Amino acid sequence: MKLIACTEGHSSKIEAFSLEMIAAARSLSQAGDKVVAFFAGRDAQAASASFGVADQLIAACAATSDLIPAETYARLLRDVIAVESPSLVLVPYSANGLDVAADIAARTGWPLISYVNEIKRDGESLTVVAQMYGGKILAECAVGLPAILMINPGAFPEATPGPIDTARVRMIDAEPALTSGKVKMVAIEVPDYADVDLTTAERIVCVGRGIGDEASIDLARNLATMLGAEIAGSRPVVDNGWLPKLRQVGKSGQKVKPKLYLALGVSGAPEHLEGMSHADLIIAVNTDPKAPIFNVAHYGATCDLFDLVANLSDRLRAGSGR
Amino acid sequence: MNILVVLRMIPDSAGELQLAEDGRSIDREWLDFQLNDFDDHALEEAILLKEAGGAKVTAVAVGEGANRVLQMAAARGADEVVALQCEEDAMISSREIAASIAAMARAKSADLVLCGVQSSEDVFGQLAPYVGALLDWPHVSGANRIVANGAVLRVTQERGAGVAVTYELAAPAVLGVQTASKAPRYVSGSKLREASKTPIGRATPEPSGLERAADIITLRLPVQGGSGENLGGNAETVADRLVSILAAKGMARN
Numbered sequence: 401m402k403l404i405a406c407t408e409g410h411s412s413k414i415e416a417f418s419l420e421m422i423a424a425a426r427s428l429s430q431a432g433d434k435v436v437a438f439f440a441g442r443d444a445q446a447a448s449a450s451f452g453v454a455d456q457l458i459a460a461c462a463a464t465s466d467l468i469p470a471e472t473y474a475r476l477l478r479d480v481i482a483v484e485s486p487s488l489v490l491v492p493y494s495a496n497g498l499d500v501a502a503d504i505a506a507r508t509g510w511p512l513i514s515y516v517n518e519i520k521r522d523g524e525s526l527t528v529v530a531q532m533y534g535g536k537i538l539a540e541c542a543v544g545l546p547a548i549l550m551i552n553p554g555a556f557p558e559a560t561p562g563p564i565d566t567a568r569v570r571m572i573d574a575e576p577a578l579t580s581g582k583v584k585m586v587a588i589e590v591p592d593y594a595d596v597d598l599t600t601a602e603r604i605v606c607v608g609r610g611i612g613d614e615a616s617i618d619l620a621r622n623l624a625t626m627l628g629a630e631i632a633g634s635r636p637v638v639d640n641g642w643l644p645k646l647r648q649v650g651k652s653g654q655k656v657k658p659k660l661y662l663a664l665g666v667s668g669a670p671e672h673l674e675g676m677s678h679a680d681l682i683i684a685v686n687t688d689p690k691a692p693i694f695n696v697a698h699y700g701a702t703c704d705l706f707d708l709v710a711n712l713s714d715r716l717r718a719g720s721g722r
Numbered sequence: 723m724n725i726l727v728v729l730r731m732i733p734d735s736a737g738e739l740q741l742a743e744d745g746r747s748i749d750r751e752w753l754d755f756q757l758n759d760f761d762d763h764a765l766e767e768a769i770l771l772k773e774a775g776g777a778k779v780t781a782v783a784v785g786e787g788a789n790r791v792l793q794m795a796a797a798r799g800a801d802e803v804v805a806l807q808c809e810e811d812a813m814i815s816s817r818e819i820a821a822s823i824a825a826m827a828r829a830k831s832a833d834l835v836l837c838g839v840q841s842s843e844d845v846f847g848q849l850a851p852y853v854g855a856l857l858d859w860p861h862v863s864g865a866n867r868i869v870a871n872g873a874v875l876r877v878t879q880e881r882g883a884g885v886a887v888t889y890e891l892a893a894p895a896v897l898g899v900q901t902a903s904k905a906p907r908y909v910s911g912s913k914l915r916e917a918s919k920t921p922i923g924r925a926t927p928e929p930s931g932l933e934r935a936a937d938i939i940t941l942r943l944p945v946q947g948g949s950g951e952n953l954g955g956n957a958e959t960v961a962d963r964l965v966s967i968l969a970a971k972g973m974a975r976n
């Protein structure tokens with residue numbers, strides 16, 4: 401059978417999770433199967449320099465655009481599916497994948513399972529494990545083929561990057577699909593990381609919705625100062641305007657790897673974990689003992705975060721002789 | 723402009739989730755149901771668009787507690803509110819309800835369908851792309867700013883690392899909202915009481931038209947804790963332990 405691993409890029413780069421999609425497809429393939437990497441982007445250079453683990457690369461490129469909108473990506477992918485008749489299409493859970501996966505599912509009628517962490521193949525059918533309810537529940541699903549799976553970034557190890565020889569690359573001109581597309585990309589804004597760059601911070605204190613209100617952020621900020629740490633927030637905290645966007649950690653925030661990550665009132669949804677689960681030392685404080693943050697924490701406490709902040713601040717103040 | 727905004731009621735996952743006896747669903751009996759967070763932002767964006775350029779906003783709610791949320795939507799500025807009937811005690815699958823939403827979008831001559839980018843029960847796929855594909859309208863997910871200039875929409879989408887990409891597209895369209903341009907507003911009790919008189923329309927579901935061909939076999943709780951150490955629930959002892967843990971790593975002084 402054929403497996404299509406969907407990959408992405410922007411400008412002349414590939415997204416790192418692309419190599420995870422190829423590795424996931426490879427891990428499911430058996431003798432006689434074929435892993436096809438589908439790429440849509442500005443040019444195929446980075447893709448053909450990295451996707452050697454795939455049996456074939458189908459690259460849809462348009463030199464005029466740094467980014468192929470999901471609508472166009474989905475249309476190009478549909479054409480590829482029509483020609484290749486794959487049994488399985490793996491789509492990353494990304495901004496692009498969110499629009500592509502269900503679009504294809506609706507137009508083909510194929511089943512789709514999202515937020516997939518594990519896949520087991522049994523001949524022509526699959527058993528997959530997907531996350532629900534912010535990671536609090538795992539759903540084991542039976543999937544008949546052909547099917548589409550939307551895969552969580554970080555669920556599969558990256559394939560080793562290496563070149564794919566030109567004989568195994570099929571190029572598609574994405575320009576016509578791009579020009580006739582109904583969704584046009586008009587601007588890309590990249591923030592100024594000069595203010596704060598959490599990706600290089602050695603210590604981070606992150607507050608989640610459990611902090612309750614804007615005024616309480618100061619308590620956590622004072623603690624952060626005593627620890628020599630940067631203050632950060634989960635998505636709802638930033639959405640509420642309590643912390644600036646550049647201080648958001650997670651899927652649509654920063655991916656961080658500090659020596660210390662103290663999470664206060666953060667539940668640990670998959671989209672948050674994606675940004676911080678590789679920190680060296682994770683300490684989580686959450687009154688809910690079932691909070692998924694405890695699955696990645698090295699130390700967990702189930703006390704009230706306000707009590708902890710008060711007590712910890714007292715001790716640190718005493719320790720510093722003040 | 724006619725805007726249809728979809729409001730899905732989901733279990734409050736900050737509470738304890740228990741598995742039902744069949745092992746394939748969660749026990750919904752004692753759960754609190756609340757409006758899907760992202761749908762709350764979609765509602766806010768719909769109202770903001772109405773305030774900015776004029777629009778008729780129809781809110782359609784699905785699930786347990788739909789009436790309560792529709793009254794809230796009316797109090798916030800929705801012009802018409804409709805409850806979409808659904809199977810009681812079943813999780814809301816966007817794949818299942820997409821055809822009903824698409825039919826309603828047609829019936830209401832919607833120019834714009836707004837919904838949250840995802841819901842935590844959406845294991846079979848997300849609503850915006852399903853509805854967009856069924857209607858063959860353009861769709862963009864992860865929207866955090868929508869500006870309408872007549873039928874031309876400018877939609878800003880969040881990518882990783884704080885990067886934002888802006889697209890232009892023409893209505894009719896379907897957008898999966900991540901964050902409204904402003905945080906969802908609060909409504910006063912008096913407004914809520916006033917809105918409680920708003921008549922709530924009923925809609926019956928359409929068959930999904932999409933075969934499922936995938937099924938949940940079992941639900942389970944993730945293996946808890948991993949290799950982490952539980953420091954317990956006493957803030958004083960936890961603070962003591964943390965100081966020594968941090969001190970041992972040179973990150974605090976005992």
Ligand SMILES: Cc1cc2nc3c(=O)[nH]c(=O)nc-3n(C[C@H](O)[C@H](O)[C@H](O)COP(=O)(O)OP(=O)(O)OC[C@H]3O[C@@H](n4cnc5c(N)ncnc54)[C@H](O)[C@@H]3O)c2cc1C
Pocket residue numbers: 534607608609610611633634635636637648649650651652653654664665666667668669670671672675685686687688691703704705706736839840864
């Ligand atoms: C496409 C997409 C991208 C996303 N990107 C991101 C992202 O970049 N970053 C991100 O964080 N999220 C992101 N999310 C959102 C994510 O799914 C969750 O909604 C979010 O992470 C939840 O934030 P939270 O843990 O602060 O809030 P909640 O899930 O509400 O958790 C609050 C926690 O605080 C605890 N608590 C409450 N009071 C106290 C107290 N007094 N003491 C101790 N604990 C307390 C509660 O038990 C609860 O576990 C994204 C979602 C989508 C769909």
Ligand SMILES: Nc1ncnc2c1ncn2[C@@H]1O[C@H](COP(=O)(O)O)[C@@H](O)[C@H]1O
Pocket residue numbers: 410411413415466467588590881882883884885887
């Ligand atoms: N020019 C861009 N266009 C679209 N997305 C981008 C762009 N630059 C960065 N990103 C997003 O931001 C993330 C971090 O990018 P980078 O800083 O290049 O590693 C990537 O995963 C992309 O999703």
